[in-house]
Amino acid sequence: MSDLDALMEFQRTSEALSSVAERLGWDQETVMPRGAAEQRAEEMAAMEAVLHERRTDPRIGEWLDGAASEVEDEEDARMLELIGRDFRRQTRIPARLAMELARLTSLAQGIWAEARSTEDVASFIPTLSDILMLKREEAAALADGGDAYDALLDDYEPGASAESISRIFATLRPRLVQLRDDVMGAERQPKALDGQFPAETQLRLARQCATAFGYDWTRGRMDIAVHPFSSGRWQDSRITTRVVTSDPFNCIYSTIHEVGHSNYELGIDSDYAFTALGRGVSLGVHESQSRISENQIGRSRAFTGWLFDRMPDAFDGLNIDNADDFYASVNRVSPGYIRTESDEVQYNLHIMMRFDLERDLIAGRLDATDLEEAWNARFLKDFGVAVDKPSNGVLQDVHWSVGLFGYFPTYALGNVYAGCLNQSMQAALPELDAALAEGDATPAVEWLRENVHRHGSLVAPVPLIERATGTQVSAQPLLDYLEEKFGAIYAL
Structure with missing residues (x-):
C-alpha cells in the first residue's frame, strides 16, 4: 500500500468516528434524557481522546511526506493540504486539554439551557469561566506566538483574521x-x-x-x-x-x-x-x-x-x-x-x-x-x-x-x-x-x-x-x- 493509500484509509476511519461523535452531540440536544448529562460528558471525552490520538498519530506526518510525490490531481493535493493543516494544529493541543474541553462543553450545554430557562446568569458563569480558561489555553497553543483569537477563528474560517x-x-x-x-x-x-x-x-x-x-x-x-x-x-x-x-x-x-x-x-x-x-x-x-x-x-x-x-x-x-x-x-x-x-x-x-x-x-x-x-x-x-x-x-x-x-x-x-x-x-x-x-x-x-x-x-x-x-x-x-x-x- 502506498503512503497516499495508507493515509486515505486511516483518514476514512477517523472521519467515520468523527461522524459518530457528531451524532452523540445531536442526540444530546434533541432526545437524550436530561439525567444522562454526566454520562454523555464522559462518552464525549472518550471519543475526543480516541480522535485526538488518531489526529496526532506520528504516522500521519510520515505518510504526508511520502504521499507528496504520489499526488496525481487537484483532489489529492487538496486532501493532503487539509490533512496536513489539521495534523499541525492538533499536535499543538495536549490530549488532556482536548479531553477536558470535550467533557466540560458537553456538561455546559445542559447548565446553559437550565440557566437560560430560569434566567439565572450566576449559575452559568462559573462553568463559562472554566471554558474560557481552557479556550485561552487552546488559543495560546494554536497561535504559537501569533494572535490568539485568529488561531481560534482559523478553525471555522481558514485564512480569515x-x-x-x-x-x-x-x-x-x-x-x-x-x-x-x-x-x-x-x-x-x-x-x-x-x-x-x-x-x-x-x-x-x-x-x-x-x-x-x-x-x-x-x-x-x-x-x-x-x-x-x-x-x-x-x-x-x-x-x-x-x-x-x-x-x-x-x-x-x-x-x-x-x-x-x-x-x-x-x-x-x-x-x-x-x-x-x-x-x-x-x-x-x-x-x-x-x-x-x-x-x-x-x-x-x-x-x-x-x-x-x-x-x-x-x-x-x-x-x-x-x-x-x-x-x-x-x-x-x-x-x-x-x-x-x-x-x-x-x-x-x-x-x-x-x-x-x-x-x-x-x-x-x-x-x-x-x-x-x-x-x-x-x-x-x-x-x-x-x-x-x-x-x-x-x-x-x-x-x-x-x-x-x-x-x-x-x-x-x-x-x-x-x-x-x-x-x-x-x-x-x-x-x-x-x-x-x-x-x-x-x-x-x-x-x-x-x-x-x-x-x-x-x-x-x-x-x-x-x-x-x-x-x-x-x-x-x-x-x-x-x-x-x-x-x-x-x-x-
Whole structure:
C-alpha cells in the first residue's frame, strides 16, 4: 500500500468516528434524557481522546511526506493540504486539554439551557469561566506566538483574521445603521403578525417549506431543539427547529435556515464521503447557504406569496389581508433582542457586538464575571434598547457554552458571501421567481449545488465564492440588495 493509500484509509476511519461523535452531540440536544448529562460528558471525552490520538498519530506526518510525490490531481493535493493543516494544529493541543474541553462543553450545554430557562446568569458563569480558561489555553497553543483569537477563528474560517473581518465590518456598519435609522423613521410601517399559532401546525408547515427547498427526507429528519442546528453529512444530515406559539416565522425560517446547511452537506460529491473533502469548506460558506436560503430566497416576495396562500387555512385566519402586506410583515424591521429572530437589516449588528465581546474575552480584557454587564451596555448602545432578561441577552446563544469562540463572525461573512452568490444566481436564473411563487425553490438549490455544494472542501472559501460568481468577494452586493429591498418595503 502506498503512503497516499495508507493515509486515505486511516483518514476514512477517523472521519467515520468523527461522524459518530457528531451524532452523540445531536442526540444530546434533541432526545437524550436530561439525567444522562454526566454520562454523555464522559462518552464525549472518550471519543475526543480516541480522535485526538488518531489526529496526532506520528504516522500521519510520515505518510504526508511520502504521499507528496504520489499526488496525481487537484483532489489529492487538496486532501493532503487539509490533512496536513489539521495534523499541525492538533499536535499543538495536549490530549488532556482536548479531553477536558470535550467533557466540560458537553456538561455546559445542559447548565446553559437550565440557566437560560430560569434566567439565572450566576449559575452559568462559573462553568463559562472554566471554558474560557481552557479556550485561552487552546488559543495560546494554536497561535504559537501569533494572535490568539485568529488561531481560534482559523478553525471555522481558514485564512480569515480579526483584522480582515474588522475591515468588512467597518464597511458594513455605516450603511446598515443608516438604513436602520431610515426604516425606523419611515412613515410606512408593516403590520406585525399577531395571534396564537399551534405548534403542530407550525411544524407541519415548516416541513412543507423544507420539502419546497428540496430537503431529502430519506437522508434527514427534523426535531426540536432549544437552539436550532443541523448535524451530519454524506447520507445523514438532520435539522432541528423550535416553536414559539406567538411567532410562526421563528419556526418556519429556522427550518429553512437549517435546511440550507443540510442541503450543502447532502449535495457534496458522494466520492468525497469519509475524506477531508467531504464537508463544507468553512463556516462562512456554510452560513452563506443557510442565509441565502432563509433570506434572499425564503423571504422573497415570490416565496412569501406562496407561503401566504397556505397561512390562513393552516392557522384559521390571519390579521394580514394580502400577500404584499404579508411579505412586508415577514421582513418587518423591529428592535428585537434575539439574533436568530433578527431582520436582515440588523442581523450583522448583532454579530459585530458578539465579535468584539469574544475578542475581549479571549484576550483577557474581559472576564466571564463581567460579561453580562458588558453585553447589556453594548446592546443598549448599539440597539437603543435595554436588555430585559438574560434569555434575551447574554444567555440567548448556545455558542460560548460549547466553546465556539471565533464562530460568530462567520455568520456575517456568510451574509456577505450570500450577497455575492445571490447577485449571480438571480442573473443566471431569470425564471426563479416564477418557480418560487409555486413553492419550488429547487432551481436555486440546484444552482447552489452546482456552484458551491458539490465541491465540498476542494476549493478554499474565498476562491470558491469567486469561482461561483466570477467577481471578487465584496460587501457591496449585500448592501445594495438590502437597500433596494427595504427601500421598497418602507417607501424610502
